[in-house]
Amino acid sequence: xxxxxxxxxxxxxVMKALMMVSAALTCALVGFLMIYVLWxxxxxxxxxxxxTKPSYxxxxxxxxxxxxxxxYIMIAALVIVIPLGAGAAVYLTEYxxxxxxxxxxxxxxxxxxxIPSIIYGLVGMLFFCQFxxxxxxxxxxxxxxxxxxxxxxxxxxxxSLKTVPQSYREGAFGLGAGKWRTIRTVVLPGCIxxxxxxxxxxxxxxxxxxxxxxxxxxxxxxxxxxxxxxxSSGATLTVALYVYAKEQGEFGVAFAIAAILMILTLLIxxxxxxxxxxxxxxxxx
Amino acid sequence: MKDKQFxxxxxxxxxxxxxxITVGFVLLITVYLVLSGIPAIxxxxxFDFLLGDEWQSTAAEPSFGILPFILxxxxxTAGAILLGVPVGFLTAVYLAxxxxxxxxxxxxxxxxxxxxIPSVVYGLVGMLVLVPGxRRLFHIPDGAxxxxxxxxxxxxxxxxxxxxxxxxxxxxxxxxxxxxLALGATPVETYFRVSVPAARSGIAxxxxxxxxxxxxxxxxxxxxxGNAPNMPSLFQSVRFLTTAVxxxxxxxxxxxxxALFSIALVLFFFIMLINATLNFFLKRSKEE
Numbered sequence: 001x002x003x004x005x006x007x008x009x010x011x012x013x014v015m016k017a018l019m020m021v022s023a024a025l026t027c028a029l030v031g032f033l034m035i036y037v038l039w040x041x042x043x044x045x046x047x048x049x050x051x052t053k054p055s056y057x058x059x060x061x062x063x064x065x066x067x068x069x070x071x072y073i074m075i076a077a078l079v080i081v082i083p084l085g086a087g088a089a090v091y092l093t094e095y096x097x098x099x100x101x102x103x104x105x106x107x108x109x110x111x112x113x114x115i116p117s118i119i120y121g122l123v124g125m126l127f128f129c130q131f132x133x134x135x136x137x138x139x140x141x142x143x144x145x146x147x148x149x150x151x152x153x154x155x156x157x158x159x160s161l162k163t164v165p166q167s168y169r170e171g172a173f174g175l176g177a178g179k180w181r182t183i184r185t186v187v188l189p190g191c192i193x194x195x196x197x198x199x200x201x202x203x204x205x206x207x208x209x210x211x212x213x214x215x216x217x218x219x220x221x222x223x224x225x226x227x228x229x230x231x232s233s234g235a236t237l238t239v240a241l242y243v244y245a246k247e248q249g250e251f252g253v254a255f256a257i258a259a260i261l262m263i264l265t266l267l268i269x270x271x272x273x274x275x276x277x278x279x280x281x282x283x284x285x
Numbered sequence: 286m287k288d289k290q291f292x293x294x295x296x297x298x299x300x301x302x303x304x305x306i307t308v309g310f311v312l313l314i315t316v317y318l319v320l321s322g323i324p325a326i327x328x329x330x331x332f333d334f335l336l337g338d339e340w341q342s343t344a345a346e347p348s349f350g351i352l353p354f355i356l357x358x359x360x361x362t363a364g365a366i367l368l369g370v371p372v373g374f375l376t377a378v379y380l381a382x383x384x385x386x387x388x389x390x391x392x393x394x395x396x397x398x399x400x401x402i403p404s405v406v407y408g409l410v411g412m413l414v415l416v417p418g419x420r421r422l423f424h425i426p427d428g429a430x431x432x433x434x435x436x437x438x439x440x441x442x443x444x445x446x447x448x449x450x451x452x453x454x455x456x457x458x459x460x461x462x463x464x465x466l467a468l469g470a471t472p473v474e475t476y477f478r479v480s481v482p483a484a485r486s487g488i489a490x491x492x493x494x495x496x497x498x499x500x501x502x503x504x505x506x507x508x509x510x511g512n513a514p515n516m517p518s519l520f521q522s523v524r525f526l527t528t529a530v531x532x533x534x535x536x537x538x539x540x541x542x543x544a545l546f547s548i549a550l551v552l553f554f555f556i557m558l559i560n561a562t563l564n565f566f567l568k569r570s571k572e573e
Contacts, residue, residue, distance in 0.1 A: 004471065012473045019383060022375035023392055026447070029440055030395040033402065033410060084306055091304030095297060101304075107564070108307040114560045115314065115553070116501025118527045122534070122549050123314045126321060147310050154307065178289060180296040208403030211503040211527075215534055238504075241405045245412065246508055258406045265401040269394065 041259025069234035076142035085153025141217025153198035160194025210238035322550030325543035365438035373446030381454035400444035408508030429511030453487020486570035503527035
């Protein structure tokens with residue numbers, strides 16, 4: 001048995017303790033945030049809050065319009081971003097021969113994912129709302145979110161495309177299939193898991209986004225159908241939280257929304273992990 | 286046969302367009318920011334704009350100096366890094382090397398939850414817990430301050446730092462660690478004297494990513510920092526580059542609005558610089 005000197009012992013003990021304290025602190029922060037928000041928010045989540053719209057006559061606040069707006073914007077953004085992102089990924093893995101071009105595209109995607117959401121909001125306002133004359137509308141907000149989430153969908157799809165064995169493609173070519181037929185029948189079915197993962201991650205980001213939506217989707221709380229909704233201004237849950245907390249001092253409502261957002265975030269996280277596990281198991285079969 | 290080739294070409298062209306769309310978006314953003322940001326800078330003068338220390342956008346004789354915002358963003362980010370990096374780094378080493386798999390699973394799902402929490406929720410909790418706490422603790426009239434923003438940012442950048450550092454630490458070749466252990470180093474010594482130095486580029490990338498996140502965060506900061514255009518001071522109400530854009534955008538017009546676009550351009554410039562640094566470290570980490 002070799003002896004370890006006192007100084008080394010102290011070093012090891014201190015480092016170990018610091019690591020554990022840091023990890024515990026991280027966990028404690030998450031635990032505190034979760035419990036505090038749920039404890040303050042859940043008592044305020046009532047049926048009335050969930051299923052009505054705000055009424056100036058009775059002074060009641062309802063968040064149904066905000067829930068629907070969040071849903072509309074999520075659907076619209078995902079429907080547009082999935083084909084764009086998946087298509088870009090297919091181009092990069094299946095078509096692109098020019099290494100320089102691939103590097104440029106990947107650098108562009110990385111740049112996009114580093115740009116802060118407030119800048120997206122500003123450019124979205126200038127381009128979609130003013131230049132394309134969409135006004136502040138859910139559609140303008142959704143399109144802004146499309147640009148934001150494009151790199152995410154692209155990356156997840158690319159990763160899943162890389163797991164499609166090269167021999168599948170060669171087999172299809174060998175049977176006389178053209179490039180497009182091979183992609184349609186062999187490659188695309190193989191990237192479903194990447195697309196789904198990208199969808200879930202994007203949904204989480206859209207749910208939590210606020211800065212990019214302030215000036216593109218606006219603050220209105222009107223109750224609309226899907227297509228009218230897209231053309232009119234509307235606050236999502238996060239924007240509504242901000243307005244109620246910062247501008248109107250309605251902390252009860254703000255915490256209720258925060259609690260709902262927390263639960264949804266938790267659900268999306270669970271979904272993401274279980275889907276990842278499912279695909280991993282299926283692939284190893 | 287000819288038809289088939291024709292179809293192939295069309296499909297190829299379509300995918301090429303989809304592939305180039307990200308490049309298009311980056312160009313769109315850059316062009317719009319530059320085009321809308323330059324006029325106000327020319328009107329105000331680059332020197333007065335960047336180094337002017339007074340921002341009074343709505344006064345009768347308005348002055349548009351954004352030095353307070355630039356400095357606040359830099360100090361705020363530096364503070365968040367100072368608090369967040371040690372905690373994030375040590376947590377990452379613990380998770381990547383030391384933690385038993387049960388604990389590891391729990392902590393990593395906590396970390397990914399932390400990453401998913403919307404920034405307005407951080408802002409709300411900061412507004413009602415942190416701000417009053419700081420007011421009481423330091424006996425100042427208002428707790429909405431740079432300090433509150435720094436603490437919120439430090440928490441918000443934790444997941445980025447932890448996740449990127451873990452990836453870097455896990456990529457360290459097993460042989461390095463085995464060699465160190467075989468020479469008589471204990472596991473903890475091996476982590477910090479062999480694994481961490483071997484993963485230094487990746488960990489640097491994690492820090493740079495954290496810088497990018499912190500400097501770009503708007504909503505949470507807006508809710509806890511008070512938003513007065515003061516020169517940065519730990520216990521005073523301050524305004525960041527991001528919040529300067531967000532807080533006046535809804536009612537700004539004319540030169541004031543153009544000046545806000547210029548602020549966004551300055552922020553964009555910082556972000557591009559950070560992105561380039563990040564790329565440099567990521568590349569080096571891959572090479573290693």
